[in-house]
Amino acid sequence: MAHRPLVVCAILAFTAGLVIASFAGFREFLPGLLEGALVTVEITLGGSVLAVICAFVAALSKMFGPWPIRGLAVVYIEIFRGTSALVQLFWLFFVLPRFGITLEPLTVAILALGLNVGAYGAEVVRGAVSAVSRGQWEATVALNMSRAQALRRIVLPQALVPMIPPWGNLFIELLKTTALVSLITISDLAFKAQEMNATTYRTVEIFSIVLVFYLAVAVLITVAMRSLERFAARGLARGPAQ
Amino acid sequence: MKFWDWKFTFEILPLLAKAALVTLEATLIGFVVAAILGLAFAIGRMFGPKWLAVPLAGFIEFIRSTPLLIQIFFIYFVFPEFGVSIEAMTAGVLALGLHYATYCSEVYRAGLANIPRGQWEASIALNMSPFHVFRDVIIPQAIPPIVPALGNYLVALFKDTPLLSAIAVLELMQTAKIIGSENFRYTEPITLVGLIFLIFSLIAAAVVRLVEAWLRRRIIHS
Known part of the structure; x- marks a missing residue:
């Protein structure tokens, strides 16, 4: 039941791919698009790793840090959740050099997307950690564990499982946001698509291929996160019997 | 060159304020499209015949998992190919509305699924037509609990309007970019944007929280 949209999507992507492949000139722009797709995947992976790190650091600082660190975490989360991803990207791209920090466009892209999604992820982590029942915390106190030990051994392992589905959504969100980096001169998939559209005017084919590609990666992320969830939930005795 | 020029800041503020109006306009029209289309999607997917519901589900998943920027380009560049000339603003608002309609449809779906079975059965017992069942019984009960979730998507849509700058709609981001390239100063315009x-988002988030609290009180009291 839960897999039905996925299956529908996979079939949709497959047929769309076939239809587009039958158009003439398909071979002409495929190599260029694949080159762009590689950049998109690279940014998605880099951004995801950074986002997970940012989210955990920000969430744990916000929950357990001393007040200056807590304040810093709150400011970070509010700023990156409250402004537009494109504005953040442009700000890092145009304004950071004025502080004397000049970064490669690719680094700016990974940094901006990682920080942006990390801020949303921080709330996911916070929600999952605070959903661990009070009794678990009390038990760690009774066992004379330090707070760090309690977090590492008892609370975080339990919080990880319910975190996985929202993280899957965030990774797909990040994948979609990577299209914005084409606007700061990175030749990712969206950039290549525009470039080819300007030279060949085969708008429908090019943008259809690109959309199907993004869909395929998104479905891949969903499938990977589903299996990760199943793997992590083994022996947890939660939810309906399988 | 100073790092921050206040005189320049006050010079460009009126320009940005004017552009902010365009941003708000795009947000409001886009959200109206999203709210109406989203409801249609949700009803079609939940209660439509199978030949409509299954492709609609696939379409919704498709729109939800592909980037808004590409969708904006697609609408802007593809419509003219079929001989329909379309203004950048119209294309942008249409893309925003369509993209968020798929998100809203999931919210509506949750709201509609939460209506107790008895309400449907009572409407059948009263011999109401499907149109009246939806208009008079189901939708008035389904909408209030999901208003906060819809509000969150209104804020999200607002934050996605800078994407319209990619097709040269003169909203906030595009105006800031033009000011930046004319004066070789990007710090002030982009920071101001x-x-x-940030200010609009924080206000909107506060309003959503207020509405949420008000609705909760009203639903509990009635």
């Missing part, structure tokens, strides 16, 4: 977004 960020601040404007």
Whole structure:
């Protein structure tokens, strides 16, 4: 039941791919698009790793840090959740050099997307950690564990499982946001698509291929996160019997 | 060159304020499209015949998992190919509305699924037509609990309007970029745009929280 949209999507992507492949000139722009797709995947992976790190650091600082660190975490989360991803990207791209920090466009892209999604992820982590029942915390106190030990051994392992589905959504969100980096001169998939559209005017084919590609990666992320969830939930005795 | 020029800041503020109006206009029209289309999607997917519901589900998943920027380009560049000339603003608002309609449809779906079975059965017992069942019984009960979730998507849509700058709609981001390239100063315009977004988002989030609290009180009391 839960897999039905996925299956529908996979079939949709497959047929769309076939239809587009039958158009003439398909071979002409495929190599260029694949080159762009590689950049998109690279940014998605880099951004995801950074986002997970940012989210955990920000969430744990916000929950357990001393007040200056807590304040810093709150400011970070509010700023990156409250402004537009494109504005953040442009700000890092145009304004950071004025502080004397000049970064490669690719680094700016990974940094901006990682920080942006990390801020949303921080709330996911916070929600999952605070959903661990009070009794678990009390038990760690009774066992004379330090707070760090309690977090590492008892609370975080339990919080990880319910975190996985929202993280899957965030990774797909990040994948979609990577299209914005084409606007700061990175030749990712969206950039290549525009470039080819300007030279060949085969708008429908090019943008259809690109959309199907993004869909395929998104479905891949969903499938990977589903299996990760199943793997992590083994022996947890939660939810309906399988 | 100074790092921050206040005189320049006050010079460009009126320009940005004017552009903010365009941003708000795109947000409001886009959200109206999203809210109406989203409801249609949700009803079609839940209660439509199978030949409509299954492709609609696939379409919704498709729109939800592909980037808004590409969808904006697609609408802007593809419509003219079929001989329909379309203004950048119209294309942008249409893309925003369509993209968020798929998100809203999931919210509506949750709201509609939460209506107790008895309400449907009572409407059948009263011999109401499907149209009246939806208009008079189901939708008035389904909408209030999901208003906060819809509000969150209104804020999200607002934060996605800078994407319209990619097809040269003169909203906040595009105006900031033009000011930046004319004066070779990007610090002030882009920082101001960020601040404007932050302020609007914080206000909107506060309003959503207020509405949420008000609705909760009203639903509990009635």
